[in-house]
Amino acid sequence: MPADPLHRAGEPQRSTTSQPPSGSGTSAIEVRRSARRRRTVSAYREGDRTVVLIPARMSEAEEQRWVTVMLDKLAAQESKRLIGDAELAERAERLSLQYFDGRARPTSVRWVTNQNTRWGSCTPSEGSIRLSHRLQGMPEYVVDYVLLHELAHLLVPGHGPRFWRLLEAYPRTERARGYLEGVVAADRLPYRHAPDAD
Numbered sequence: 001m002p003a004d005p006l007h008r009a010g011e012p013q014r015s016t017t018s019q020p021p022s023g024s025g026t027s028a029i030e031v032r033r034s035a036r037r038r039r040t041v042s043a044y045r046e047g048d049r050t051v052v053l054i055p056a057r058m059s060e061a062e063e064q065r066w067v068t069v070m071l072d073k074l075a076a077q078e079s080k081r082l083i084g085d086a087e088l089a090e091r092a093e094r095l096s097l098q099y100f101d102g103r104a105r106p107t108s109v110r111w112v113t114n115q116n117t118r119w120g121s122c123t124p125s126e127g128s129i130r131l132s133h134r135l136q137g138m139p140e141y142v143v144d145y146v147l148l149h150e151l152a153h154l155l156v157p158g159h160g161p162r163f164w165r166l167l168e169a170y171p172r173t174e175r176a177r178g179y180l181e182g183v184v185a186a187d188r189l190p191y192r193h194a195p196d197a198d
Contacts, residue, residue: 029067033058043070050074075139082136085110092129092147099169104151111136119180120146122153129154138179145176 028049033056043052052070054063083091089109096104107127115121115132122129129150135143148170156163167173 029071031063031067041066041070043074045074072139075141076137088131088147091144092151095144095148096151099148100151100155100166104154106151106154109147120150122150124154124157127154138183141172142176142179145170145173146180148173 030046030049030051032051032053034053035056037053037055039055041052041054043050045051050071052067054066058066088111089106092104092106092109093102096102105127106122106129109129110131111133112130113133115130116134118132119135120129120131129147131143131146131150135146145167148167152163152166156166170176
């Protein structure tokens with residue numbers, strides 16, 4: 001294994017590699033503990049592996065919590081790179097193949113700026129899918145969930161049991177729905193001004 005450029009030779013550290021949480025899209029997570037690191041936690045991608053750097057004194061429970069936090073943070077940073085309509089259509093095709101055996105075949109997939117009350121929409125008769133521009137910059141697993149939701153409508157138009165069974169194949173459905181519910185709830189919170197300083 002190549003030397004870690006962030007650590008000097010002779011610095012005591014422990015490294016463990018584990019499988020990522022289900023549906024994270026990362027093949028392996030390597031946690032590197034360092035006695036020199038006191039409080040900071042950082043992470044970066046190294047090929048298909050995610051490396052998380054933590055203080056050596058951190059408990060196993062803290063380690064697990066920080067790995068999840070850092071995976072979400074990296075995903076959010078990576079998704080901020082805005083993808084265009086062509087990339088969005090390619091992503092929809094990959095998701096359809098992976099989760100619906102390629103049966104959901106949209107004729108068009110694009111971003112729109114006129115959907116402020118919905119995350120996405122689908123017109124099954126036309127095969128068109130539109131995603132709200134408000135999703136841009138959200139974690140990839142959230143965008144993937146909304147795409148899959150709309151792709152599922154190409155196979156089952158309503159929101160009955162058959163529709164939700166289709167979405168059960170995506171392991172991050174509940175997490176993505178929770179994320180979106182949190183965004184909606186945050187938007188409804190009253191704006192509070194900071195007290196004036198006299």
